[in-house]
Amino acid sequence: xxxxxxxxxxxxxxxxxxxxxxxxxxxxxxxxxxxxxxxxxxxxxxxxxxxxxxxxxxxxxxxxxxxxxxxxxxxxxxxxxxxxxxxxxxxxxxxxxxxxxxxxxxxxxxxxxxxxxxxxxxxxxxxxxxxxxxxxxxxxxxxx
Amino acid sequence: xxxxxxxxxxxxxxxxxxxxxxxxxxxxxxxxxxxxxxxxxxxxxxxxxxxxxxxxxxxxxxxxxxxxxxxxxxxxxxxxxxxxxxxxxxxxxxxxxxxxxxxxxxxxxxxxxxxxxxxxxxxxxxxxxxxxxxxxxxxxxx
Numbered sequence: 713x714x715x716x717x718x719x720x721x722x723x724x725x726x727x728x729x730x731x732x733x734x735x736x737x738x739x740x741x742x743x744x745x746x747x748x749x750x751x752x753x754x755x756x757x758x759x760x761x762x763x764x765x766x767x768x769x770x771x772x773x774x775x776x777x778x779x780x781x782x783x784x785x786x787x788x789x790x791x792x793x794x795x796x797x798x799x800x801x802x803x804x805x806x807x808x809x810x811x812x813x814x815x816x817x818x819x820x821x822x823x824x825x826x827x828x829x830x831x832x833x834x835x836x837x838x839x840x841x842x843x844x845x846x847x848x849x850x851x852x853x854x855x856x
Numbered sequence: 857x858x859x860x861x862x863x864x865x866x867x868x869x870x871x872x873x874x875x876x877x878x879x880x881x882x883x884x885x886x887x888x889x890x891x892x893x894x895x896x897x898x899x900x901x902x903x904x905x906x907x908x909x910x911x912x913x914x915x916x917x918x919x920x921x922x923x924x925x926x927x928x929x930x931x932x933x934x935x936x937x938x939x940x941x942x943x944x945x946x947x948x949x950x951x952x953x954x955x956x957x958x959x960x961x962x963x964x965x966x967x968x969x970x971x972x973x974x975x976x977x978x979x980x981x982x983x984x985x986x987x988x989x990x991x992x993x994x995x996x997x998x
Contacts (some may be wrong), residue, residue, distance in 0.1 A: 720977070722911060726872055726875035726911075727914060728868075736930075743986070759964075761866035765873025766968035769880075770877060784884060784938065787886065788966075793973055798979075799954060802951070804955055807945065809884060810943060811936055811942030811948065813945065814958050814960075815889040815890050815959075815960070819889065821942065824929065825929070831941040831942045831955075832941040832944065836976065838946065840893065840948060843953035
């Protein structure tokens with residue numbers, strides 16, 4: 713219960729930050745990418761603000777023996793830079809440049825009450841499920 | 857044109873940082889939206905379902921909180937057709953699944969942990985985002 717409640721409040725803070733920062737506004741995101749046109753560098757400041765707080769905050773948190781409500785930290789262990797990472801990141805950037813929505817920017821936009829963000833949400837959900845379907849069917853194929 | 861908003865954007869970014877640090881301090885988790893959303897979609901029976909759903913719900917209602925606090929619903933502008941939103945969204949869904957993360961997971965959590973994987977991913981998705989907008993606006997000229 714405490715985990716669920718705290719996650720809700722953290723999500724609320726995250727979403728508020730996203731909205732204030734402009735990350736939920738495709739016009740602003742696409743102008744950030746449009747360095748040779750109507751460039752709006754605001755989103756550099758989002759990254760800057762988030763990174764300063766997170767870098768310092770993580771350092772302090774990792775001095776704790778364990779998180780408040782769990783017995784240990786769940787951190788990604790992988791260190792290798794493989795083709796999937798590179799191809800996946802490149803693909804994501806193309807989709808972000810086409811739609812103006814990254815996943816974190818889209819979710820608070822869904823709460824604004826307009827229809828358009830739902831098209832992007834339907835696309836993202838279909839993309840995640842399609843990827844899952846393809847990778848699973850590959851795993852299920854007998855080894856040759 | 858959109859207005860240059862360095863202070864508001866930095867403040868928003870700092871709030872994102874507060875949330876990211878809080879999730880690590882309380883649950884020991886990376887606040888990557890791709891990971892949280894795919895967990896919701898693909899592991900509905902998991903013990904983690906409830907907190908993930910609560911986190912996403914909190915994000916969705918954030919604009920309502922802002923509307924209550926300020927008296928105005930935040931405004932966004934979407935200069936993209938519904939078809940392009942759906943197509944772009946689909947590509948985002950595939951790319952973030954394949955690359956194990958998006959702006960939040962790689963660009964904030966990963967960079968703050970000095971992860972080389974996240975640095976590579978962030979540089980690449982920023983570069984292809986820039987290239988895509990360049991091609992659409994200045995080569996094709998939409």
